Amino acid sequence: MPNEGNEDNCLPPSEPAFDEARPEATEKHVNSDVGYHADSESSHKVLDSKGWDGKLRIDRSALIQNPEALSDPEYSDDENVLPGQEIDADEDLLEDEDPDIQELSLAQSRITSIPGLHLERFRQIRLLCLRQNLVQNIEGLSSLATTLQDLDLYDNLISHIRGLDEVTELTSLDLSYNKIKHIKNISHLTKLTDLYFISNKISRIEGLEALVNLRQLELGSNRIREIQNLDSLKNLEQLWLGKNKITELHGLGGLPKLRLLSIQSNRISDLSPLREVPQLEELYISNNAVESLEGLEHNVNLTMLDIASNKVKSLKGLGGLKKLQDLWASSNQISDIADVERELADKKDLNSVYFEGNPLQQRQPALYRNKVRLALPQINQIDATMVKAT
Missing domain, CATH: 3.80.10.10 (Ribonuclease Inhibitor)
Structure with missing residues (x-):
């Protein structure tokens, strides 16, 4: 779903903080930070005592640039924009970087403007990590159009998805912990395999129909009430929907490759719609309203089942x-x-x-x-x- 205290915050974590009362992860559940760029063969640990894993992406000692995304469900885009600290005009954070560098990370650098970084001097950037900054607008990426594959803007102040028109080589996009209400303007990013929108203000699953190569979709901690508009995602393997307002498990039948579903901390009571995904291997459905498991008869491929904190x-x-x-x-x-x-x-x-x-x-x-x-x-x-x- 990262060790924000480390110098390079875009590298996968070695081991995030977990609640000791919850299970230790099995060997295959690595990269527990929900939404982090896991390898295609990796999964996550889903080990939060409150029943959802998304917030484990934030180290407990980390400075959160957008704390309202965690604490206030009615957070207002217009009234709570943090002014931040502008980088001095004569300050060049990248002056010592090799122009042929392929991975560039400037986490927690109080950056407000991407154009101010003058990324046009770098012609081989494959990964750009600007997590935990003060960026409000996605812009200034056109010079990276032919090389950029992984864009990480986790924990910034972005309200609208704009400025991605030219970066069509993207395979991974992380816009978690921002202030986004609507999934828009990404339908042209057809090479995306991993997409992260954890802890935004999204109320509807939409705008994903053309992203047919998606393998992992993370929408935890939003305002979603219904699983919908996913039928075109025939290659989707992992769907993360923890901490929303979902009441029914319908809408999964068009996902023939779905093997992991995390839908913790919602309002689910009936498991029978899961017969539409008999290939499912991992199900995380803790902290719901489940009273009976007599809906899982068709899910004979399950190897991992988390039903903690229900009424079974x-x-x-x-x-x-x-x-x-x-x-x-x-x-x-x-x-x-x-x-x-x-x-x-x-x-x-x-x-x-x-x-x-x-x-x-x-x-x-x-x-x-x-x-x-x-x-x-x-x-x-x-x-x-x-x-x-x-």
Whole structure:
């Protein structure tokens, strides 16, 4: 979804801060900062105690240039523009840079104007990172049109998507933590594979129809109420929608390659529409209103299932999920160890389970782990503790 305290804030993080009460990630869940430019074969850790992972992209000690994007849902574009600090006219932040440099990062440099950087002197820029600055307008990129592939404007003051007309070679665009209300003026960026809009003010999924090469789309922490207008994205593999206002799981049937869905902290109660995406491998749906898992029967390819902080009383519905490897079910209403054994004992690949915060654990905490271990002898981890060497 980065170590903002590091000198180069555009490099992937080694390990962000997580809540210790939540599960440790499996090996395949690297690059947990939701929205960071993960490798195509990588995924994310989804480990926030509040049920959504997007804010883990911000280091807790980092200076946020646009803090209203985190705290005020009614943040006004017009009334809260920060004046910033202009770079002196005689100050050239890039005077010592090699004109043949391919990756350029100026994070937390209080930049207000992209044209003021005089990027025309650089002819081979592939990655441009201006995260955590004071940029309000996307402009001054035309000289990079033939080379720029990765543009990172995370945490700035951008209200409107403009100025991208000529940078048609872009494969990755990060406009997270800005003040954008509408997805517009990117339909010509048909080479995009990764697109990030975390923590903006977007209420409608739109303007993406032509982006047929998208593999990853991140729209967490916005104002979206409906999953829509995605049917043309036949190559989409990961969809991140945590912390919105979504009530139904319809609108996914046109995504034949979707393997990861993160829709934590929404208002979902019915899982049955997921039959439209039987190829799904990872589902993160914690902090919703789910009471029953009897809608997952068709999702036989699931290996990772996060249902923490819902209202689930029984694991009925998981019987057919023979490929399941990790089940995170903390803070539900599961009370019967026989139910756990009945639904999970035959899952030979099951590696970890989380049941802390359920009546199953709370009623007999001293016996709880032994009961789970006897019921599921194949597992290696119960909650945050290993039970045997892997």
